[in-house]
Every structure is written in structure tokens, then in C-alpha cells.
Amino acid sequence: MYKKVITSLIILSAFAAKAQVKPFSLFTDNMVLQRKTEVPIWGTAVDSKTVTIEFNGQKKIVPVVDGKWIIKLSPMKASTAPLDMRIKGDRDEVVLHNVAIGEVWLAGGQSNMERQLGPRPPQKPLLNWEAEAAVANYPLIREFSLPRNNNSTQPITSINAVWKVCTPQNVINFSAVGYFFAKQIHEKYNVPVGIIHSSWGGTAIEKWMSKQLLESNPEFASIVDKYNEAIRTFPERFVAYNANKDSLYIKWVADSALAIAAKKTLPIKPTAPVDPTRSGDCGGLYKTMIEPLLPYAIKGVIWYQGEANVSNPPLYAKLLPSMIKDWRSKWNKDFPFLFVQLAPYRGSSPELREAQLYTAIQTPKTAMVVTLDCGDSLDIHPANKKPVGERLALAAGALAYGEKKLEYSGPIYQSFKEKNNAIEISFKHIGQGLKVQGDSLVGFTISANGKDFVPATAVIVKNRVVVSAASVTNPVAVRYAFIKNAIGNLFNIDGLPASPFRTDTPFVKN
Helix, strand or coil: CHHHHHHHHHHHHHHHHHCCEEECCCCCCCCEEECCCCEEEEEEECCCCEEEEEECCEEEEEECECCEEEEEECCCCCEEEEEEEEEECCCCEEEEEEEEEEEEEEEEECHHHHCECCCCCCCCCCCCHHHHHHCCCEEEEEEEECCCCCCCCCCCCCCCCCEEEECCCCHHHCEHHHHHHHHHHHHHHCCCEEEEEEECCCCCHHHHCCHHHHHHCHHHHHHHHHHHHHHHHHHHHHHHHHHHHHHHHHHHHHHHHHHHHCCCCCCCCCCCCCCHHHCCCCCHHHHHHCHHHCCCCCCEEEEECCHHHCCCHHHHHHHHHHHHHHHHHHHCCCCCEEEECCCCCCCCCHHHHHHHHHHHHHCCCEEEECCCCCCCCCCCCCCCCHHHHHHHHHHHHHHCCCCCCCCCCCCEEEEEEEECCEEEEEEECCCCCEEECCCCCCCEEEECCCCCEEECEEEEECCEEEEECCCCCCCCEEEECCCCCCCCCEEECCCCECCCEECCCCCCCC
């Protein structure tokens, strides 16, 4: 009798497991759904002919096709009340609790977006992180953070993560930029805010673009060719490394000792070559960390990336706009795309910042946050993240929430003209007017031949900047903060810094 009971329980358990209706792993307790738009909900169901969703007064029924289902909820107003969602199959149901309706933003990029509010040794602690975390009790701010996954050879059927509510305990693991952005949106518009966080330190932009896009554009052929060559040569490179790893290590130790004695940069420690199909290269991270999010309803994207692409700014100037267009196409939505211009740093690139500026000027419904005043010349990970998130939220106010009179950008170079042995610069986004953050303007240089630039005197005259130097007559070009470790103090009265620029740019024509 005992064996029969056990056998029956096993059979019933197996039957229940087989009959289970299962929403995709993006849909968990505490999730935030986008207001004022259709909301897709999808998942799987075994041995069910239909799936029913009951939520916020709606009841939707759809057929199950090949074990899969997708339901689109009708647009809904924001809701701060905790809601339950019932997802029913033919024999069972799943209930999701504490669901909110508000604003959902995708936060992506590399390490400066990935950086959490709490400590991350050996990086410097973020400014005032302990005080910020101590008061971060916001039950209507939630984050869904995708774990790292670069194995693009396997189909993504699940994401090992859940939505987490913002508490002082949880927020230390939230993206700091994402949190400060969400906090501003939540407090200003009194709506729940969900951040879907998908970033990875040290990653180039081409990893986040679909491989199909890279393959379809001849301008990106070098990226695809490099990837294909890496796949072709990986087996022999892996064998060669294993055959020589002991001698490579011995040589590295000897070379390191010589470098230390000579006070030179240490050589890179030899490591085994990485399987290209598991490196995230050439669209690998798009496949594993962006595509699985489709078609989750979002309001827009905030993006902080570029450090890994400083070696080729002209290519980046084509990659970033292409990625924005492609993501919008994949979501079938012309959403706002807000991104951060790289902060000053001794290893950064003024041309990369210029490529970002070019993208903001040329690509509709984008905005660029300037961080000229938030950098650290010795650290690629600046500790002052709060202004970054808040400026992104300011841009969202103008581009996503209809605040047409809101000034959301610092001054952006528009045009110049030569006048009386000086150059007069005009700007867009002057807001309430231009101002100097300090005693006098710094960071301007001027040239008589377009090649040799000397330090210049710059003054604000009727919301234009007039630039000159005693040694330069008939000037032809001006540059502002156009060096790696950029320095500049031109702002608008609204408190936003001007972007670095050069009038001799190959991107922005006079």
C-alpha cells in the first residue's frame, strides 16, 4: 500500500509539472509594467489549449501554440496599489504579487552603468553612497538586473533574476546611475519606476548590436571579419597556448621583474584564448542580454558606454546611431534613447566624445548627458554618479514626458564666424543664458591654420562666446575642452555644462 501511494504521488507530481503554465522569467513578483501602451506577457504551457490572464480589471484568453503563448494587455494608467496577476492554464495557475504599473526603462552599457551604489573594491566608493542608501526606502522603485551571460551558443529560455524592491538593503546592488535616474522620475511624476539593468564592464558597443545588423552593413565588415577569423583560428590558438603555457608564464614573471626594476608598465599576464562564441563578441551580448527582453514594454533606454571603443571614434560614430535605430526597430517603438558622454580621464578620447555629440545632434529623440564636471583624471570610474542619473532624468522629462519648455542639455556648439581677429561661437541649448562656472572661461584654444592650437582668451558676449589670442590673427578654428583629460567651465544658467567641441570637426558642419 505504501509503495502504491508513493507511486501515485510521483505520477501526480509529474503530471502537475507537465501541465504547468509558466510565464517568462521577466514576469515575477514586484515587476513594473509600462503604462499607457500595450503590454505583452508571454511564456510557455504544456498540455494547455489556452492561457488566461486576469489583471487590473482585464481578462484575456489566448491559444497555446507549440507550447508557447503571448497575451497583450490593453493600455493602463499608472497604479501605485499592489496588484496581483493571475495566469491560468487548463489545469493550474500562477499568481504574481505586488505588481505595479508605471514607467519602465532599460539601463545598458559597460562598467559605469554596471557600477552598483554600494562598494566595489578596488574601485573608489561612490560619493555619499552610505547616506543615499540609508534613506532609499522606495517601494515603488524596482530593478530587474540581468546576470552576465555571454554563451550565445545556447537558446535563452530563462533569465536567472527577479524584480527587487528598492530598500536600503537592496539598493546597494542597484545600478547607481539607474537608481538616481529612477528616483528622480519617481519623485517628479509620482509613478512607479522599473529599471531593467543589462550591462557588462569593459564591453564594446558591437557586442550589444545584433549580428544581423553588423553583417548587413558593409561599414561594419571589419568587425564581422575579425570575429569569423577568431572562430576559425581558435582551435589552433588554444592548442598552442596549452603547449606553451609554462614557458609563457616563466617569461611573464621575468619580464615583470624587469619592468618593476625599470619602473615601467607591467606586461599582461598570459591567459588561454577565449572561445569567440562565448566572448560576447559580434552581437553575442545582444543575443544573451538584450534579445531575451523583447518584446517587454519599455518607455526608453538610458545608456552609459564607450570606454571600450576609444581606439576607433569614427567607427563608433556609425555604430551608436545604428544600434539605436536597430533597437527601436526590434521593439517596434521610436522610444527616447538617452546616453552619457564619457567623462574626462587621462585615457579617454576627445574624438569619442565628439562621436557621441555627433550622435545626439544627428539622431532624433536622443539626448546626451555631459559629465565634464563629474570626471576623475586618474579613474575611469568617476565616483560622482548622482548628477549623471539626475541629468538623464532631466532629459527624460523633455523627450519622454512632454516638458517642452524644460532645458535638458548644456550648451551645444552650433556655428562660428570670424570677426575682428576673433572667433564668435553660437550655441544651442543656452537655456536662460550662458555663464562661467568660476572667474573666467578656461579650456579654449584657437588656431590660425587649423593645425597648431594655442591657449585662448574666451568671454561671454550676448550669449555667445568670443575667442581670441594675441598671437593669432585671422583665426580659422576653435576647440573647447578637446583633450583627453578635458577641462572646461562653460555652463548655462540652468546648471548644465557645455559639451566639448571643435569647430574643425569632421562630424558637425558649420
